[in-house]
Amino acid sequence: MKLKKKIPLIDQHNKSGFWGGKFGGNFIPETLKKPIEDLTELFEKLRYDKKFLKERDYYFKNYIGSPTSFIKLKNLSNKLDGAQIYAKMVSEANGGAHKIYNATVHCLIAKKAGKKYVVGDTGAGYAGKMLSMAAKKFGLKCKIFMGAKDIKRQKPNVDAMKKNGAEVVPVYSGSQTLVDAVSECMRYWVSNCDNTHMCVGSTVGPNIFVKICGWSTAQISRELKIQIQKEFKNIPKKIKLINCVGGGSSAYGFWSEFIDYDKKQIELIGVEAGGPKNSRLHAAPLTTGAKLGILHGAAAYVCQNSEGQINDTASISAGLDYPGVSPIHCFLKDTKRARYTSATDEGALSAYKLVTKLEKINPSLEPCHAFAEAIKIAPKLSKETIIIVNSCGDAKKDRDILKERLGKIN
């Protein structure tokens, strides 16, 4: 299994849609074959269409607010007295997280496809909030599937979705979290694929959804590359790009421009959700060596039992609370290009405390997993090492959890 250079990772799959010959593919009901073929054809046409690209760039700039800033966390760096720590403030994007890139692109595609309705899944509520925003912007009717447990714990985002005119459909099956929301959303699409466009909220699902999402979030690293060059004049000799990984859409977007670099120069570190301390209900298939399985239309490492039933997971961060992971991260793991580790709920909370105490930023619980790793490794690294954390979400949505667990909020 080998990575190819100069070809975007999203395109390094074989004819059947598998990365590395075994990750991804299209494990879908017959009814979805045609809609997925149509979508694939349309996307492959649009991504090389200059007019469409111009339109995308227009909305990325004027609607999403690209580029998001790249800042040095001076106080945190001084405190840890090791590597220099920077953050890419993707949370500045319209809506407060990276999910807006994928949502905007999906709505643009839905318009081109002549679809009037768009449906999506959501865990932390960001994918749903952004899709509802973009749908409103582009005049599409929107329905969001969300686990009943997540609806309770991410209320600010639920309110935002409703305000944007989206219907939020609570999902009561299974663990009532993201995994069940994705299943229910796919079931809805099976029944309504003739007039409805489906947006999968991360780089998961059947091949084409991995590609569209990765193509959309790649904007993050395009900006970052320019920003790094500006800040350091050159690409520094030692960089560590740290990103949280649930499905893996922000991590792919954060890394895509840097995958061709030698890992000794640019190390890619993905941080999964370790769940409550000492709990087995983690959502960290890559860290824990989960077996290859099929979930939501794709083959990938997935937390499951020996019978192939998907495990319940638990994480303080709803956005990472998912038993599977993107096939492209499985590929990056097996080719050893990226390294994956996990942070516990407690680790993410202490990272939140430290970062918000020292810096004027307010990262949500998802990127706090990445900050936890940065805080862990920074003191051991040289002053010349540059750590960049993707601060991919804003903590506004987490106010209830933070209040409960930390007693106060910023």
Added chain:
Amino acid sequence: MSLINLAFKKVKTEKRPALLTYTVAGDNSKKKSLEILKSIAKYADICEIGFPHNTPIADGGQIQSSAYRALKNGIKIKDVFSIVKNFKKSKQSKPVILMGYYNMIYQYGDNNFINICKKVGVDGLIVVDLPYPENKEFAKKCKKKGISFIQLVSPTTSPSRMKKIIKDSHDMVYYISMLSTTGGKLKVSPKKILERYSKIKNLNKNKNIVIGFGITEKTIASLRKADGLVVGSALCKEISNSIKKRQNPVTNVTNIVLKLRKKIA
């Protein structure tokens, strides 16, 4: 001739469609689901047995409930196989089709799974999320062991794709009546469904083509021109209702199957 083909041959002489039932193995217990199967086999021509999965992407509420119930009761794949084996002991000539999602087969290993199917007497397999042409290799392995791999076709299947699927199909093809998960309300008129059905049938008159999704006591008679009709969610729903009313699901489900059979007689 395979048991599945024999079943279709028999109903043709009786000038009626085959009645295919679908129930979930282990719903609402291992023992009860076997009893239900044995009892409904009196009126059903082919029994489809679902192996429950906890992230089913194509099943509606009724079958999901059945699957969750079965899993909650601790059903394992080996139990599904033992249910088939025990069923076949008393109903040797009744064809059994196992239906489920690919991950469970994948974790067992294709060959291992097919071998055990053969051993316990499974006649056919439906794998919901392993579409054509991705299923070609698996289908070949099934055929080698004398097990029919049942291809699914749907209203969204293009004509050129349909031709290829029918050509590569085994004893039976499953036509999904409408864009829906299992158990949806029939949102297309039976006339329209039969029109599409005839188009598929005309591609190869020798293939047995059954219609499923959304078929209930109310709608079954209007579709009787088909080679076979599958009823699943309506039976799962009856099990749920029986549990709620503290009645015996065996009797209640059997009564429904008898009624369905009478409607197409």
